[in-house]
Amino acid sequence: MGNPSTALGKRKSTRPIILSSDEEGTNKARKNEDSNSTFKDATLRKSHRVSSEKRFTKLARLNSVNDVLTGRSKTSRPLHSIALHSAASLLLLRDHLLAWYDKVKNIRGMPWRKDYDSRLSGEAQSQRAYEVLVSEIMLQQTQITTVIPYYNRWMDAFPTVKALSKATIEDVNQRWKGLGYYSRAARLLAAAQKVVEELDGRFPHTAASMEKQLPGVGRYTAGAVCSIVFNERSPAVDGNVQRLLSRLLAIHAPLKGSNAKAPLEAIWKAAYDLVAGTDRAGAFNQALIELGSTVCKPTNPTCGACPLIQGCTAYQLSEGIVVERAEKDTDIEDLCTMCEPFPDTSSVVTRYPMKIEKKKAREESCAVSVIKYRTNQDRWFLLIRRPEKGL
Template structure:
């Protein structure tokens, strides 16, 4: 009797020696029907993760301002309508008719305001500035003063080292520079104590109409969003890109001082840390962070999530050439909101210190006279 040939595991039933199987107990292949999705939250999350991953893959070219003339025009038009709202006494339009002495006086006024505004709100600074200018209307008046008088006038602003540097800078300007602050940012930063790149740029652009940039905390945040730069905020490469963007905004500009003040004002009042008012921002049309947020929202609205679908279908985007990729930015958090820029950093834990204070008091026998020993702290340390 001939033996039947068993079908191999790789052969179908139809290839067996005796034809298709007619065994009624043979199990059918499981149905491939798709189960309805229980919720859409995971689909939203998947889309957000996709958008975040895609946004971290981009060319370095997006971190350069493409059309500075248009953005500058929009910025200045906005600034012309708002620059007097907060009533800053030091904020005046550039006057080309001023002679060298007049411009040096403006430089002194802007210098005082910039140092006072460091880590201090505008509303707090205004009354202090007015009192200061009454007491020391020119740089020579300040140079003739002493640290005790200056500190008494500064009381309440904090960070007294700022007042000391103002006095030191005024004395140096009078003794070595003819009673004037330098008329260019390079010399000002090099020769006046307490003036760094930002302060030199602000003073020289406003008082001397020099086309030099500024980058304070407000402009840092604003340009990080305009350039969609999500990188370690204090890294040299990050700062180089932001300084380049700030420089482009004032390059060959007729009103560099107004451009710089407008950037500061926009970052302070509109492009805020939380709840930025993108609808009223004049730079929204060129802000890549805003465009990305709008694009992510549209992708989410357009994504179709059928009730019988197991996954979200997203459209693949063209990946840029590897040689053009940005290697600085880090992945964005899910959602890709404007407030994701600039990149957040973890705050260092506050250092714990132990301070010991000794109070030396002398009293007369009748207790009417009391004396305390005071020692002036050193200049350093």
């Protein structure tokens, strides 16, 4: 059978162990201490693991963001921080832009382009405002080379805002003939009549008041006129500046349509931040327009000639340069919600601004009746003026 004590020693005893009150308290304390120690160790391990995971996730997210933005990743959704679209990196380059503009401003021979002069009288300022307003409205939808001869002939016919205000719509349309979009001429006439008849021949000095008071004058035109003529620090964002800033800030979002509000406001805010810190507001706005028109072109931009290349986010990303501002997307609240996925993995400056799929032109059918009266010497046609709105 063997030794009974040895056999019993290998067997678990079912006999209850009775402890004194002192021993029981000591054991409970020891168990609590062991439990607390285990909890602390587990908490530290968890904290270390979470901290490591955060660091790894942050690093992975940063690498992923820059891989996506520089085209090294096949992921087409450009997740990044809203800080990527800040104009802060451009603020120190404003003097570079103005120095570049001073060298090129007279190359294209625009007769309306003159330096700001603070010594002009109120009457002379209004004359300058009239000249700039005419040029800006003519330049809508029309190339500069086409506008210059039309502008010169217009100023010969209507040299002052008062002279224009006395003209008829037939006179105005005759001088406008060939420029197209005749509604622009009608708006210009209406604005001149408002200035002469209600504003004592003087143009408003601020963009907000000009946009509010003059018919046919929008946000861009008001900002351009008031910055150029009155040196008001108001932004002027036309199509060229939209394209330029969308690249400088790497904004890949629609600039037209129902989803364009947020990206356009971001561009206008950047334009305001840039012009707000300069003493040459008009020259600065014209420099942005000139740069977008001649250097940062829709296709084949000449990036090497750009005075803002050091602050251009699109150029940096196209060259595979990591943009440190993308690292700030540590919180979900900081992520950009404007930008749309890229259509491919290529990384080029011209992917900005976002390409918009053009809608097919609407086709309509209509019947036209031509009434002609003919004599031996002449032919006469019956004409009816088109409505103010609609087709």
